[in-house]
Amino acid sequence: MVVCGDDGLAHRLAAELRDVYEERVTLVVPALREVRPAPGRPRSGAGRGLLGRLPTARNRTAAGDRAAARESAVRELRVLEAPVPDEEALAAAGVAGAAALALVYEDDETNVRAALVARRLNPRLRLVIRLYNRRLGQHLEELLDQAALVAEPGMDLRGLDSATTVLSDADTAAPALAASAVAGTSKVIQADGLLLRAVERTPPGPGEVADPGLCTLALLSATAVDPAGADGSELGGDRGPQLLPDDRAVAAATGRGIIALEAISQVAPAPEGRRLNQVSLPVGSLFSRRLRWSLAGITAAVGALAVASSMVTGDTPLHAAYLTLLDIFAINDPALDQPREQQVLQILAGFVGLLLLPVLVAAALEALGAFRTATVLRRPPRGLSGHVVLLGLGKVGARVLARLRELGIAVVCVESDPLARGVALARRLHVPVVVGDVTDEGVLEAARIHRAHALLAVTSSDTTNLEAALYARSVKPDVRVVMRLYDNEFATAVYRTLREAHPTALTRSRSVSHLAAPAFAAAMMGRQVLGAIPVERRVLVFAALDVTGCRQLEGRTVGESFRPGAWRVIALDRAVRGTRRPGLTTEPGYDAVRRPALVWDLHPGYVLRPQDRVVVAATRRGLAELLGRGQARTAGAGTRAGAGAADTGAGQPG
Secondary structure, eight states: OEEEOSSHHHHHHHHHHHHTSOOOEEEEEOOGGGOOOOTTOOSSOHHHHHHHHSOBTTTOOTTSOHHHHHHTSTTOEEEEEOSSOOHHHHHHTTGGGOSEEEEOOSOHHHHHHHHHHHHHHOTTOEEEEEOSOHHHHHHHHHHHHHHHHHHSTTOOHHHHTOOEEEEOHHHHHHHHHHHHHHHSOOOEEEETTEEEEEEEEOOOOTTOOOOOBTEEEEEOOTTTTOTTOSOGGGSOGGGSOEESOOHHHHHHOTTOOEEEEEEOOOOSOHHHHHHHHOSSOOHHHHSOHHHHHHHHHHHHHHHHHHHHHHHHHOOOHHHHHHHHHHHHTTOSOOOSSSOHHHHHHHHHHHHHHHHHHHHHHHHHHHHHHHHHHHTTOBOOOTTOOSOEEEEOOSHHHHHHHHHHHHTTOOEEEEESOTTOHHHHHHHHTTOBEEESOTTSTTHHHHTTGGGOSEEEEOOSOHHHHHHHHHHHHHHOTTOEEEEEOSOHHHHHHHHHHHHHHOTTSOEEEEOHHHHHHHHHHHHHHOTTEEEEEEETTEEEEEEEEEOTTOTTTTTOBHHHHOBTTTEEEEEEEOSOGGGOOGGGOOOTTOOGGGOOOEEOSOOTTOBOOTTOEEEEEEOHHHHHHHHHTTGGGGGGGGHHHHTTOOSSSSOOOO
């Protein structure tokens, strides 16, 4: 694998490929003195610090332990310094024989130029490109794939899985940020518009049955919850983590925690989510509470006068109410020749009419203001609770907003710039927006932070995000806080400090590069790979595979295809073959009504057909076996990388 970049994302991506997928990685960076920081990030050498911690071929010392060096030889990171990713630099990095190349420079032009050169050097190369311009990215994917076909006319890009993938760090970080706000974790797998997370469940008590969620992914080591045990994965025997166990193993593993796969669902109350989706405005948004109480009082007074008039005159209640309304609106004849009681009631009705006039004027003004605001931006409904306050509607905030609304989460946005790119999206989705500087007093209160479930601060300013988080903590100490911070070291320090200050509240601080790296790494592994989840010191890889040509799956039932400790079919893609999306990704603007296409509750007796596509959870070795004997046979030298290179270069188990 070759990674080229000039900011923290390149270093984080290289570490992800090496540590999670155990790939051999070459990192191409500018000279350390030329590394450019991300916008808004101080020149603190954050990328340099990460580079110094990675065991690279350049910074390993001869005094290191030889046994450890042999163990990590295949996971070694080779670093190449080059001012620009020109043909000479890419050739020196070994692009001609590489399986995949990631171009993650902050400059779109640099990435496009390097991609064109790399495709010429290696038509079979899998390209992953970081671009901010979405439209340019779509055209570039088609151009580079066409260039590969021209270079080798007989090549099958789908079978080889060497197509070009264009990603944006904002798009890839959005699911993790949304998951952190909703479920408190960023370890998620995105599949078919759903967010899946692996959760650790405590061991069931005597006579209890553990909740497996969608399925049980692993049994934790026997000492995973024992402070005296350093790490169960090193203990050997049955005390280490057991990946993809069968039902018998789960039932027999008393006292051991499990890792279960579950879908992230909405946490906000369903009625609130429906209120935010309504196009028509509810009464509570039209009229203030004080005005509603005033109208209720006047209505009660009118009713009392009507009852009294009916009792005095002997008229029917309907006719008495009619006469009372005429008196209130001063269009009835004076009761000069009527009894004194009726004259008093008429005077009281006229007084109520005087009180009604300003109330009606106030109601008209409030309704007019509410309707005019609704055509621009919605305001948070009164009584809203259990929602997510999203701070910032820029490039990242707009993606996070779209993801939260796809999950059905009630959201209230706060943005200082009314012309921000996410404001139009919020207006189209009928999401309430508070326009104002979050550092000003009363802005977060207007977003109902005291009733919110979580605060998600994703502005481009670290200080603004931190200030908003601290202020939200002062208003509601137990609110869940998720902050976007540029520097990962600073994010770690902030997280530890807030955790110590508020031990009972959930706090998450994330850098975009840290959140985007797993998605870029999964794209480098091939479009089949959806992502990976670590289990202690081992890793489970999730992939979308075609059943055709895979003898371990084709013609077998779901139960028969399950191999404990190797792979497990967890979902079936019911989409028609011609309409399937590579990697089950959800494109921006994808219709949420058509989103669910995966069947998770599979019957063990269902027979897998050649035209089916399934989602599997597998170890590295298991996925390599599935792909190596299935559709990846034509990949040649690229098979190892496309299969997840499961084994550390020499067939070592995952």
